[in-house]
Amino acid sequence: GVLEDPYAEPPDDVFLWTQSPEKAPDKPEYVTIEFEKGIPVAINGEKKSLLAIIEELNKTAGKHGVGRIDHMEDRTVGIKSREVYEAPAAITLIKAHFDLEKLTLTKWELSMKQLVDTTWSWLVYNGLWFEPLREELTYFIDKVSENVEGEVKVKLYKGSAMVVGRKSSKALYDLKLSSYESISQFNQKLAEGFVELWGLQSTAAYALRKS
Template sequence: MGRANKVVLAYSGGVDTSVCIPYLMHEWGVKEVITLAADLGQGDELGPIQAKALRCGAVESLVIDGKAEFVQDYAFRAIQANALYENRYPLSTALARPLIAKMLVEAAEKYGADAVAHGCTGKGNDQVRFDVGIMALNPHLKVLAPAREWGMSREQTIAYGERFGVESPVKKSSPFSIDRNLLGRSIEAGPLEDPMTEPPEEIYLLTKAVADTPDEPEYVAIDFEKGIPVALNGQGLDGVTLITQLNEIAGKHGVGRLDMIENRVVGIKSREIYEAPALLVLVDAHRDLESLTLTADVSHYKRNVEETYSHLIYQGLWYSPLKEALDAFILKTQERVTGQVRVKFFKGNATIVGRQSPYSIYDADLATYGMEDQFDHKAAEGFIYIWGLPTKVWAQKTRG
């Protein structure tokens, strides 16, 4: 019995999503499959992918350029929030999922589809992000996940596809599972599943090994306006160009690699390798500029919000009431996060060596230890008496 008549399928051109096309039609009775490939800067030539979908049986093959929206509405929001999952991962892959979910829902509504589909398996995070994102945007749409249910091995999947004209990979496939977009790459599986195995150099594409990096440091000035990066070295750039250029600079100096054991949404631990040069540098630079422009209480309170915000993105809750409420708080904090941060790139390190802002609340006359010192040292004695009084009373009562 068919689960849906017309389906919009998130399509990458790989084996699983290609096999999804005949599988949906022949096993689940779907009459029409429309594929949607999102161009988020993954570097693939999408023309052949578009043609492949039609050869595999799709009635229509959509390719949508989402790079500008991806950066402006997703990456820059995460930078304003200093979003690092488990204080390390800048969510380069996770941020793409709510946008793809939005594209699927919009296409389903435009073409009159009664369901959307994706090629995620039952062990990963992306199934959660797609399913929850789609149901938040349109709770009436069915969400189909054939690869989560078909129970076929990799070899069986390839054999099934060949029965319906899906070309099998012409070369032995890499043991690694790789996902890429403009913000970075994630690499997992194969020998990396042993947490003690050092990642082979061949898996890296965006970042150089430290031994191969330049022997001279490079300085880059990053300008922010209201928490959003707008210029490199004084040159105003659109978001896509800025991230592309910064990826190249940071990667050339060996900056941007992560190797971590990560707690997935579905309850298992996973060993992940990430390359996200620009995103990691921008979060670090943005946080530094906040240290110059935010009051201590706002800065400290925002750290708690940032951790929650990172979890919401990772766990597929981009379109949720809590995320929306936190957005309002974060946007308010960014009103004066404008200025410039100077970063030194050298031998695998991106070191912040300077920062300035028209809204700086750093006062050199208060901070200095020189003759210009304006701080009232006598006031400190009374402050310390009041501040320490509860501790003093406690000590008197408990120590004697």
């Protein structure tokens, strides 16, 4: 069919859950999603089951054209295929969840979490649910997710789900340290020595190899 041609744009009638961005409402809609230990537990201030949140977001985000995916994949047997999906709730939740992770996890936790997520997803996608590594990675995900709590505000508009606000009692963001204004308590002069030491090896290698 037409979808087997990777250059052909998918016709609008192959999508059931998502409105075409061109036909989506001209006015944006905002949704708030609350997370506890990494799990969505409320939408727009109302506590709901995960299933109910997914069902509501499929309708709300889908109405705004969010969640259409068109990309090339590598099958396990080595064949490349063009795949077209629609996942309005999943796309919205993933973006909100990742943004909350960036607010509540250290940069080292976040870096490792991204590697773990990629490996975990690959194992599950390829049918290796009972692989011991999958279970071991799940322990890490569960532990890190204990700190992923808070509320994220998402703007839905013309095919886009954009995070425009986030807050958490476990946020690692500190205005007094992060601000560039006079209220900052961070001694910026300390950065001079740090920058010099941080790039010392790279600078030495660059000078040696360019000489």
